[in-house]
Amino acid sequence: MKHTTPVFAFLCSSVLTLFLSCDDQLKIDHSYYTSEEYKILSEKLNLPVVPEDYELNFPSYLNNVSFINRSINSDKATLGRVLFYDKNLSSDKSISCASCHKQEIAFSDDVAFSVGAHNRLTTRNSLALGSVLNFQLYYGTGTFNSVPFFWDNSAMTVQEQSKNTMANPNEMDMDISKVKYVVNSLPYYKPLATKAFQTSVLNGDQILDAIAEFTNSITNYSTKFDSAVENFSVNNHPTSHFGKDFNLFTAQENRGKALYSSLCSNCHGSLAGQPGKLASNNGLYTNYKDLGAGKNQGEAKFKVPTLRNLIYTAPYMHDGSIATLDGVLEHYSQGIKYNPGLDESLTDYKKNPVKMNLSKQNKEDLIAFLNTLIDDTVMKAEKFSDPLKK
């Protein structure tokens, strides 16, 4: 017996791998999910037998600039991924987070206003997800140095943002108690909940935490710009790159970088850290219909958005009113309008709005620089894609 068992097992498994009908137990590694659990998951989901690693992978120069000591729990992120793509979380089962945050376009949407439940439209342009560092260094804690969410900076954490989004009648139209009921009635959430929270029945906070864990794991720091800062910061402090050329940039990219530093960085930041301002007004209108974050005396203010992955995130601005990047540069060049909230840095000494007067060459150089901020790795990665079977 001692000798025949391994031989028998070998024969058995090699024969079984030839037949697809063989028992799951022998075919796949069930060290993670039990075969019963994996069977339940596989009915509706395409998930790997062992969760993928969602750990954050920031360039090391960022360790000096900020305090990234966050870690992602892959079990929670896996649960969050399914929730993010699950249309059962909206009142008419037509919309998921991913309907307005599409993986292939940097988790943004390609229309000015997104379609929500019951074909209603959002009132602002969808924001791209992925700038974890710029837009919430400490996702979930809302403390020191964190940058709030939404165009009006009204949510401090992804949990809060998700709860508002779900309850918003124009978005998912389901309050968290209904979401909880639906999630707990779907069998495939049980094994995922067991792994993530050691429970078979999820509460609202756990659902929100899992969504936040997944959302937080979407980053965009694998860019030419980051490599150039990494290289620069071998001998310098990473945020001291203003006024200096990067060795890893072309002459045109460095010209664009110099223009960016003098004209844009005041608000959009050094890009190697946080934005220069949380909210501001860049003179889109004389009269704003939407005041965003600035409710004082008719002064409009909006979140200063990330400039990463811009080529994917059109249309631009809180109302999606500018269709192209050329249009944005033309706005800064000639189109800034006076209004009571207009940022001081965009007015001259007589309080008139400035014209940046960008030449064709200036615009091409700026775009060459902005294109160094593209990271399409998350747009292609399987672990960020829709896991639900059609």
Ligand code: HEC
């Ligand atoms: C119907 C479309 C729609 C759906 C569904 C939707 N979002 Fe959004 N999302 C938006 C819009 C529009 C904004 C900007 C709204 C605003 O600022 O007022 C936004 C903003 C955000 C932000 C803030 C980003 C930032 O930089 O401030 C996060 C995070 C986010 N959504 C995540 C999610 C998650 C997670 C879900 C699912 C629970 C979700 N969204 C569902 C349209 C949607």
Ligand code: HEC
């Ligand atoms: C005074 C602050 C300020 C300055 C200076 C500034 N911006 Fe902005 N920028 C903003 C604000 C605020 C918004 C959002 C405005 C809104 O939606 O109403 C914005 C939006 C944008 C957007 C749209 C992004 C999106 O996802 O919708 C782009 C692109 C942009 N700015 C590029 C630039 C460039 C390039 C420069 C320099 C030439 C620049 N900005 C200078 C404050 C500023």
